Amino acid sequence: MADEALFLLLHNEMVSGVYKSMEQGEVENGRCITKLENMGFRVGQGLIERFTKDTARFKDELDIMKFICKDFWTTVFKKQIDNLRTNHQGIYVLQDNKFRLLTQMSAGKQYLEHASKYLAFTCGLIRGGLSNLGIKSIVTAEVSSMPACKFQVMIQKL
Amino acid sequence: MAICIPVITKENYPLYICSIPTENELKFQYMVHTSLDVVDEKISSMGKALVNQRELYLGLLYPTEDYKVLQGYATISKVKFFMVVNSSNTALQDNEIHRMFWKLHNSYIDVMCNPFCNSRDFDNMVMYIMIQVC
Numbered sequence: 001m002a003d004e005a006l007f008l009l010l011h012n013e014m015v016s017g018v019y020k021s022m023e024q025g026e027v028e029n030g031r032c033i034t035k036l037e038n039m040g041f042r043v044g045q046g047l048i049e050r051f052t053k054d055t056a057r058f059k060d061e062l063d064i065m066k067f068i069c070k071d072f073w074t075t076v077f078k079k080q081i082d083n084l085r086t087n088h089q090g091i092y093v094l095q096d097n098k099f100r101l102l103t104q105m106s107a108g109k110q111y112l113e114h115a116s117k118y119l120a121f122t123c124g125l126i127r128g129g130l131s132n133l134g135i136k137s138i139v140t141a142e143v144s145s146m147p148a149c150k151f152q153v154m155i156q157k158l
Numbered sequence: 159m160a161i162c163i164p165v166i167t168k169e170n171y172p173l174y175i176c177s178i179p180t181e182n183e184l185k186f187q188y189m190v191h192t193s194l195d196v197v198d199e200k201i202s203s204m205g206k207a208l209v210n211q212r213e214l215y216l217g218l219l220y221p222t223e224d225y226k227v228l229q230g231y232a233t234i235s236k237v238k239f240f241m242v243v244n245s246s247n248t249a250l251q252d253n254e255i256h257r258m259f260w261k262l263h264n265s266y267i268d269v270m271c272n273p274f275c276n277s278r279d280f281d282n283m284v285m286y287i288m289i290q291v292c
Contacts, residue, residue: 046271052234053267099169132235134168 005077011101014039017093034121039123041131048129051075060156062132065092072129077101090155092127096147102147115143120153126151160241160258160288162186167215168236174277176284177242189228190240193220197238198229214263215256228279231259239263258287 002142003033018032051072069081073096083095101118105111119141127139136156160175164186172190177183186228200216216230219240239262241255265283269275 042273046273049233049235050235050267050269055234057234122194132168133235 036120037124040121041128042126044128048132068129069094090157092153094151095147099147099149105146107146127144161244163284164190164240166238178288185241193228197232201232215259229255233263
């Protein structure tokens, strides 16, 4: 599908664009991840507004997380989250065994250190989506073996 | 006739307000403020009931004597749209208001998703609704 390829290309260029501007000194060193994350946050907020237009109201937090794992993920990445785990105390772990934005890279350990660049935007996406549904959270990502990755969502109780 | 169309965010602060004639704007703000509790109550009760879960339209909120009627609509992300309608206009059907809110919602989404934020389209839609309903 064309729109999928466009998203992948745009995302790749976005990451390399941000890092290039760091080399030229426009963005402070170490702020790149934050910048990408903030971009994702804004996009996530907009997207959730559009996606929830025709859905039923959510009952609770778990309901919202399920929506993120199923509908949201399918629309953005063309597949569902493979595994969702929670401790029922505000921590959710979303596991994707074949994460779309990492499938273009070689599966070995060679590029493992660069993986975090390509996950920052998605972390922001989740955080932005949740925040627009009224949940404040911290989202971190980790990769142990490409292209599988885990997103940890920590809900911040008020 | 829609005289005033306010938009309220999920944290309950006003995001947008447009009214004709403009001199009554403060009064409308008070009206909307009074009805926010009703909206919260309706939204939380809707979450529990199994029916109407898809219904975003909240119906009549706050009928007043001298003024008109306040209609409400809340999105899933709890952004609220209101519409102050002149009660002298009885011809206005429920489903008509429903449709206008739906249009308003759509154009709100378009503005929200646009990174080059340009609220002119939203302004135009609000104006269109106000004039159309007259």
